[in-house]
Amino acid sequence: MSDQLSAEDYIKAVQRPDLVFDRPELARAEFDVHPMLGIPVPASGSTAVVFRATVGGTTQALRFFTREDASTQQRYTALNAWFTERGLTGDVAGCRWVDDAILVNGRRWPMVQMDWVDGHTLDRHVEDLVEADDRTALETLAASWRDLLRRTQAARFAHGDLQHGNVLVDSAGQLRLVDFDSSWIAPFTGSPPPTEGGHRNYQPENRPWGPWMDTFPGLVIYLSLLALAREPKQWERLNDGENLLFRDKDYRPPHRTQVWSWVERLHDPQIDQLAARLRACCAPGWTATGDLEGLISGPVPWWTRTAAHPPAGAPPEATTAPLPIIPAPAQGTTTPVRPTTPVRPTAAPPRNTGTPAGPHPRSAARPAGQPAWWEQPPGPTQPTPTRPEPVPWAPVRNAGRWLREVGWALFAAVVTVLVWGLGRALVAASLTGLTSDDEAAVSALVALVPALAVLVLMVRRRRRRKRQRQPPGKAR
Structure with a gap:
């Protein structure tokens, strides 16, 4: 609407809380101010601005909307009740809608009053771990993220905009979600979707609003954290401030971008399986039909696997074992439980159904005299010997390096x-x-x-x- 307020309007208003608020505790609120400018400076978003203030002796986040269609009192009241009922209060920042909270330009406007989470955004926290080269902490963070998604999706709650800026890591290492303008809960079934569709670097195209819309971004973040735990230094090359590792262009075929090439070069079985699942989710028309845990534990589509997965000659019907659940560490634990390498079940031999009418589709590529894969006895196969590449003489190699x-x-x-x-x-x-x-x-x-x-x-x-x-x- 044309009379909707801007961030500057709210900055001017909250400099005199005794004049713009009619609730006593808000009228006595003390806002954090910029050390040089001396005025309250908010964190701005696409639909709201957030100020940090001390209200009634506790630190609160006061969120004011810059778009009138961003949310409603009914939505936030229902969400707050759902968080309490489903036991999610420790995973989200508590929120309370305050109608007619602030007087600006002769009109009263609503506000969402939230608990202030003392910590950093996910990307800031990851950057600190990368700079410290703390691979154990990155792997622990990935396990905590998977466990968080398991709880929220089991509680039939979908955030709708999972991205680095809406995930906070508090001082105790606990992950907390904020900003629920795009969220879904079961009571919202049949309601029109919100106007916000989520951060483009974490969402597939044409994502429907519903209970499983967190599955795709949940996988993106989980894969990113585990990959960084293997090689943290890639953060400097792949993070641009608007992502963790992946960007929207990486979700489009043929998946030959910089991040995909690096993921493949890791040659890590767990990373390869997660990457194959993410490629499958990027297929046109794909829609999440279940939670992240079900997606991770399901079989990997054979057409999305990298060359590191199937052994030579393996049929496309062979599937991989589900990825193990990495338990989140207990409070105060510093050494996480590391995942074991998934074991691939051996594909069962096909039943004898008689002589086929024509040649086997793979027989043309088989060298003469060599039995087909289904005719070979069980056990490991001997690799074909190859001629080793000549290694330069050490003095010549060292001289070349010195000259360079x-x-x-x-x-x-x-x-x-x-x-x-x-x-x-x-x-x-x-x-x-x-x-x-x-x-x-x-x-x-x-x-x-x-x-x-x-x-x-x-x-x-x-x-x-x-x-x-x-x-x-x-x-x-």
């Missing part, structure tokens, strides 16, 4: 000198009123700053590329 390093160092030195010379000339041209000696000294010193900055950037880029070329599992 020297060449790069010379290139970096030349670039740095060129930047310094160009900067010195530009600074000297802008200086006036100095002697020639002073002018030369000042311009040389000032130009040294961008030259050193260029050198540092080149060194960091060089190190990043060297890390990316290292094979998975190699010690860094």
